[in-house]
Amino acid sequence: MLTTRRLFTAILFLAVFVMSAREIQDPDFWWHLRTGQFILETQTIPHSDIYSFTRAGAPWIAHEWLSEVFIYALYRLAGFPALILIFSAIITLAFAFVYARCEGKPYSAAFVLLFAALATAPTWGVRPQMISLLLTSVFLFVLDTSVIASEPFDFAQGKLRERSNLHFPTWGLLLRFAPRNDAFGIWLLVPLTVLWVNLHSGYALGIVVIAVYWFGELVRVIASPERAKQSPNFNLGIASSQESLLAMTNTSSLVTLSIILFVTIAVVPLNPNGAMMYTYPFDTLTSRAMQTYIQEWFSPDFHLNEFQPFAFLLLATFASFALTRRRVTPTDLFLLAGFAYAALRSARNIPLFAIIAAPILAANVWEWITTRGWNKVFASRAETSRLLAAINWLILILILGVSVARVFAVISNQTLVERAKFPAAAVDFIAQNKLSAPLYNAYGWGGYLIWRRYPDARVFIDGRADVYGDKFIEEFLRTYRGEGDWRAGLDKYDVKLILVEPDAPLLTPLALDAQWKKIYADENAVIYQKNK
Numbered sequence: 001m002l003t004t005r006r007l008f009t010a011i012l013f014l015a016v017f018v019m020s021a022r023e024i025q026d027p028d029f030w031w032h033l034r035t036g037q038f039i040l041e042t043q044t045i046p047h048s049d050i051y052s053f054t055r056a057g058a059p060w061i062a063h064e065w066l067s068e069v070f071i072y073a074l075y076r077l078a079g080f081p082a083l084i085l086i087f088s089a090i091i092t093l094a095f096a097f098v099y100a101r102c103e104g105k106p107y108s109a110a111f112v113l114l115f116a117a118l119a120t121a122p123t124w125g126v127r128p129q130m131i132s133l134l135l136t137s138v139f140l141f142v143l144d145t146s147v148i149a150s151e152p153f154d155f156a157q158g159k160l161r162e163r164s165n166l167h168f169p170t171w172g173l174l175l176r177f178a179p180r181n182d183a184f185g186i187w188l189l190v191p192l193t194v195l196w197v198n199l200h201s202g203y204a205l206g207i208v209v210i211a212v213y214w215f216g217e218l219v220r221v222i223a224s225p226e227r228a229k230q231s232p233n234f235n236l237g238i239a240s241s242q243e244s245l246l247a248m249t250n251t252s253s254l255v256t257l258s259i260i261l262f263v264t265i266a267v268v269p270l271n272p273n274g275a276m277m278y279t280y281p282f283d284t285l286t287s288r289a290m291q292t293y294i295q296e297w298f299s300p301d302f303h304l305n306e307f308q309p310f311a312f313l314l315l316a317t318f319a320s321f322a323l324t325r326r327r328v329t330p331t332d333l334f335l336l337a338g339f340a341y342a343a344l345r346s347a348r349n350i351p352l353f354a355i356i357a358a359p360i361l362a363a364n365v366w367e368w369i370t371t372r373g374w375n376k377v378f379a380s381r382a383e384t385s386r387l388l389a390a391i392n393w394l395i396l397i398l399i400l401g402v403s404v405a406r407v408f409a410v411i412s413n414q415t416l417v418e419r420a421k422f423p424a425a426a427v428d429f430i431a432q433n434k435l436s437a438p439l440y441n442a443y444g445w446g447g448y449l450i451w452r453r454y455p456d457a458r459v460f461i462d463g464r465a466d467v468y469g470d471k472f473i474e475e476f477l478r479t480y481r482g483e484g485d486w487r488a489g490l491d492k493y494d495v496k497l498i499l500v501e502p503d504a505p506l507l508t509p510l511a512l513d514a515q516w517k518k519i520y521a522d523e524n525a526v527i528y529q530k531n532k
Contacts, residue, residue, distance in 0.1 A: 001389040005106050007396055012099075012110045013092055014403050016117050019124075020091040021084055021407045023417035026125045027444040028463040029071075030422075030451035032064065036072025039065060045272045049467050051450050053438055053458040054493055060467050061273050061280050066198040067128035081411045087126045088407075090134050094355065097137040101144050101359040104366030112365060115316075116358035118309035120351035123296070129348075132202030137355050139189060139206045143213050144359070146186040186260060193264040198271045204281040205352065207264055212338065214257040216331025221254065223330075283466065289473040290465050296348040310350050314340060317357040320364035324371070332360055422448040423525035426499060430527070437496030437529075440489075442504065443476070449499075460493070482509040498528040 031051065039045055045065050049058045062068075074082040095117055102109035123129065189210065196203035269275045284290060291297050300307040317336065321328060328336075335356045343353035418424055423445055430439075436457060441449055446462025453459075461468060461476050468476075479489030482505045490498075500506055502521065510516045510528050520527035 002392040002396065004388070004392060007392045008110065009106045010396055011399055012106065012113065013096065014399060015114065016095050017088050017092045018403045018406050019117065019121060021088040021410050022125060023410055023414050024080060024083065024126050025417060025421050026127050027447050029126055030447035031462055031464070032068045032071055032128065032447075033075060034451045034454055035062065035065070036068035036070070036075075039069050040072060047273075051454055051459055051462060052467075054460055055468055055472065056458065058467055060464065061276055063201040063273060063277060063280055064128040064199065065272060067131055067200055071126065080414045083126045084411055084414070085407070087130055090130050091124055094130070094134040094137040097134075097141040098355045098358050101141055102362035103359075104362055104369065108365050108369060109362045112358050112362040115309055115313050116354040119313045119354045121309070122306045123348060123351050128200045129202065132196070132200045132205065133351050133355070135192060135196050135199075136202070136205050136209065136352060138192065139209050140355065142185040142189060143209065186256070189260055190263050190267060194267050194270050197268050197277055201277065201281040201284070203268070203277075207261070209335070210257065210261045210264060212334045213331055214254065214261055216329065216334055217254050217257060219330040287465060287470060289470040293473065293477060294465065297346050299345060300343070300347045300350065307347070310343070310354070313354060313357055313361070314343070317361045320361050320368070324364050324367040326364055326367045328360075336360060420524070423499060425522055426520060426525035426527055427452045429520050430497075430499075435497055435529070438494055439497040439499055440479070440495045442480070442500045445499065460495070479506065481505045496530045500526060502526050
């Protein structure tokens with residue numbers, strides 16, 4: 001029967017799915033799409049720049065190659081609808097793993113999860129980063145259910161119970177033929193790392209999370225050695241069914257985590273870019289241009305409404321410790337503090353903080369509810385009558401219908417959004433008039449031009465900031481802003497066409513320069529051509 005609790009859970013994940021279904025607006029999506037096509041059609045992975053005339057042949061670490069193949073395969077299979085639906089499912093699945101780690105299901109956990117989802121919403125879209133979000137959530141789930149960094153809890157009822165009775169329905173068929181023990185999943189982190197390092201450079205997050213769990217366990221051993229000897233931790237996943245019920249000490253868990261950490265680091269070179277992937281994730285963190293000029297690398301601006309859910313989640317999580325007697329574990333403390341700092345430093349890290357903070361906040365809220373005896377109200381399991389079950393089904397069908405209509409509207413709106421957010425009409429004009437001269441383009445439009453014009457034409461710049469480097473990006477911006485000798489950046493590359501937004505600062509000096517004339521303008525784009 002469809003109980004009210006099950007209905008509530010279904011509505012929760014329908015809400016996350018519908019919220020995450022949105023039109024494709026990420027400027028980098030287009031060059032990801034083209035790269036996936038290039039790889040599938042040529043059966044080669046590019047290692048040098050093939051898209052620009054300014055950095056042609058420059059080293060390019062295509063760290064997202066497998067994600068790009070996945071994206072293009074979906075596009076070729078069923079177009080933009082498939083991409084929107086599948087990436088909405090990926091985001092929803094990421095939060096399903098977060099929900100599995102929350103206490104107080106379904107009601108109080110759902111409230112926390114929705115705020116965590118809202119906090120991450122500004123970063124959602126058809127992006128390889130969403131795959132990293134899912135895998136980070138999986139890593140946290142595996143480690144939480146393999147290491148007793150906090151007390152075990154009942155996924156279904158949100159209450160404490162013995163680890164030997166704990167099962168993980170989220171794994172589904174994956175563990176059907178696996179040994180029946182709690183920590184089998186810990187060994188899945190190794191092949192998942194190999195997969196992740198080929199999907200996105202965010203693989204480093206998985207290794208960082210493992211390292212934090214290792215360090216948290218080390219602190220527990222050092223801080224409370226006698227307690228640690230009595231505290232069960234790992235079931236290694238290789239013992240017999242009888243042996244799997246025997247708990248191991250914190251010391252042995254450290255050994256296991258050390259092995260997992262060592263092996264996951266060792267398998268990083270198993271990708272087309274080899275050992276270069278060791279340093280690549282950290283190269284982007286030290287890029288001056290990316291930190292200074294790319295918006296998603298900025299610190300969150302709390303004057304904007306889109307960052308208010310994050311502000312609430314951040315404050316509520318830390319404040320919640322004052323409401324309960326629950327002691328924060330070393331692992332939780334290190335994860336929470338580290339990723340809070342990362343999120344405050346760069347908005348692109350907010351989703352990582354959210355999926356770490358949500359279970360901690362949910363546990364504190366549930367502890368607070370329990371100490372006041374209110375959990376009995378939430379835990380009430382009155383028998384569901386056939387009439388109530390029928391009403392629940394009717395409610396679910398109605399909500400499902402509204403959800404389908406909302407998602408269909410998003411899919412139907414994709415073409416309009418493309419023409420509103422990108423210079424679609426301007427590119428049509430260039431093609432119709434066969435304008436093939438070297439073109440200076442706005443930074444956010446390079447990816448779209450790659451999708452529309454490659455291989456017939458190359459771009460001046462696109463979103464692959466690592467390919468262009470800090471010096472080139474700063475030169476590009478001086479020209480874009482019309483600063484100093486702005487013509488030098490154009491003359492250096494023999495630029496004959498300029499395609500920028502109607503409010504681009506460069507248009508002011510261009511309008512006063514007799515060498516250039518405006519040949520096209522609409523509400524999205526302006527094209528200037530150099531006089532012969």
